[in-house]
Amino acid sequence: MFNISYKKMFLFMFFISLFSFLPNINIEDADIMEARNFTTAREILSENNWLIPTMNGEIRITKPPLPTWITTLGFLGNHKENLGLLRIPTVFTTIFMIFLFFYFVLTLTQNKDLSFISSIVLATSFLIFKMGRTASWDIYTNVFIVGCLFYLLKSIEHIKYSFIAGIFLGFSIMSKGPVSLYAVFLPFIISYTIIYNINFKKINYKKIIIFIITSLIIGGSWYFYIFFLHTDITLKVAQVESTAWLTKHTQPFWYYFHFPIFSGIWFVLGIGALFKKNMEKFVVDIKTYRFSLLWMLISFVLLSILPEKKERYLIPVVIPMALLIGQFIYSAFLNINKNSKFINNILKIHSTIIIIFSIYIPILLFTKNYYNLNIFYIIFLTICYIIFIILFLKNFKQLDIKKLFIYTLVFMLFSNIFFAPFYLKNIMFKHNRKYQALRDVKKTDYLDNIKIYSFHQPGIRNVWNIGHKIKMINKSELDNLKFPLCIIYYDYEKDEVENLLSSYIILDKKTFYFSNTSNTELNLVKIIKK
Template identity: 35%
Template structure:
């Protein structure tokens, strides 16, 4: 009986991907504290639930209309199911990442009619740095691109299917609308527009549009209706604020985080371990004569480069905006892997193939061998990891490194890819719990402790308008913290009694002429710095002196 290679045994593809999903997006996803973006998003979701403002989002009591509400609705429902559960909030982003990769797998299958290619490309994507990061944090970027990947999948089917299949066009329209409700036009510009341009470049002649124009128009109409209904509602009921936000967001694209046009030259680094392989895909004269599906390879490469081009045109640039480039990058790298897998059956007879494969592979082997050293320097030597766990991880990493070296030397590309998957699994299963201790204050005293103080909870929280309020403190305190002019006696008297959150002692902020009529009861001083005192990132804005301000009781 002939043995079927694992890559062609399609019934194992989904179970393998599910295992990879668990490691990449879910295991130990609560190990690291909530960052500023997560804090903003979860605060908005909380206020949706507890203030019942589902259509008009607020953050710390103020309108937050900059971002469409769909991801916040998901976070709010999660808050209703399990309040204050950061791992579950992050798991929702993980499910969005799972949806993205599944649509990606289905798209890759349809693109080449090759499930081995789809599996390999999906594994590359799941082990790319930025995908893992966005799938493990409660931020909204992953949602819009996940929905847009679904839209692209259905749009591709609709354009390639003859005769016209209305369900594909309708599906594409629905997912486009959901993407817009996820983060506005971001994914339309960064993912869909480059895809359409690349598609026209390579497939326009073989695409029959006869009988599809009405369905295409319906798709666009569905997308527009789903995309704009919330904006229309906000404009009708909060016209002034909506206009302000629109102009602010528009100007931020040209005035905020402005970088040079070549800022994204390091785009390949966003793939993490696959950085060198991403650069290797750019050797077009070499690969287009070798890969099995040269047109599909050129299409994926063009899609990737067009994303880079369009993002470079925008004045505002951030590295996280490069997330969509990972999708065509993984597809392009998939073509190289499939070629190497096919050539490996013949031991890669051409020297150039062996050299390129081994250069890429051996560099990753060196990185894997460096991991035990990094563990010793940053974890074991600093007392963050015990001897038993350190020895166990060294054995695991060295075992995987030997696996990778053997796969590189013996010209076994799929085995090498599975070694990379194993390397990430070890890191996510065993190292991730220690990452939080690496980025943490050894003597933490969070303002979240105020939640347990029954004397504070019924009172409103305020801070001085002359001091910076970090949104992370609002997240930790689980309370709205309004701003107050502490030199305005009338404003203070009107708010009594209240809790004052301040970096400086309350006595130094309230003038003597006002303070003589008040009773200031100091509760405690909290420190929400994630870094220890003396570290360059330690900042006084995370210091919180908590004081109850109340009228003087008559004797």
């Protein structure tokens, strides 16, 4: 399908990944997961507490520290804490996953084109390019588990790869505990054993022992260290976290039934790949297809039976889904001349949806009067989307798979680079422009050499945005503190707090908005005693 060298494939994969993950990297504010990670990384660097991290001055062992250690790289030379730069380590770690996935599929199938297509699909799947520029724990654990699976397959060739596979599994455990072990590794082992008829009598158990011991040493070392140093805290955290899986963010079993849409632009092909009877009539490698389908379904079921559910937890499903979609595209290319109604219908639905989006976007921009924001830019977008409509319509009858794959890829990347920033800045993120964002206070010396207090839980996003620790106090403690000091409070606390502060001299007061997705106001007040 693609008569190109490995070198060109790697360059293409690298730049496609960059164009997926880098655009808009600095637009969105840090969400709560990122705020926790960034705050912990900042305190690791400022207080040199690498093995026992803190968050807002309190011990933070809820999540293992490997992703936070990697995140500290984003702070190097980044004194203004630019969000885009802080997310760069996550971007390149995710790109690393794309290459690991390529080699994983290549080792599994010995098919260079299928490996290339599947890796490109993974890099441009919605959930991957969203989490690939979000500095949270979820992407890291999945990156390392993909590396583990690749080297586990390679260990058939040589025992040294068992050791490397163990290192990657250990890194995955050091990223988010046993999450990927449960949602990726276990489904992979079950499906691989079933489909490839593994004979347990012929297994080299020496390799398995090396793999297990290595993963336990790498993955368990920090946990053992923390347990013996802070046993009570560790047991309490373990109880809270295990309870959370059953009680927090609970959703019904069918909550994940819309999982194909997390493949983004490829979701129609993903749905098509689930039709087993139709797929087996034209798929090139039936065994690989059955394996990836079973792997994905087991991951889906294991995630669905857990009460706690969040959409970002679906990364373990998106990974085998990329291989399924890759097989659909590759097999359709080889079988398109056989006039398969199934293939033609799926490809036409896929093209139709992209055409609909290409029509809808310009209409949205003009009918909602967004053209007032930048008429020339919107004209440029409109012309480009008209070109996409023409290209997909021209290909509608011929259904040239190679062209369709390239057009889809270009459409997705164009929308990500040119439309998404405009949409995020001007349409999605409507905020109160009377005030600066709270994070802008870090660009000033307003809070230098002064302690900050709150009468309620300060919220970790506020701690991150301000750039300083915020201590929660009772109102009765205020007189006993060292002045001058700063009080942070929300607008809904205004009457209560300002009534209390009337007994003090207010040196300065500044109002900010909480984030670029919220009109919630926050006040910072510097006070001294009368």
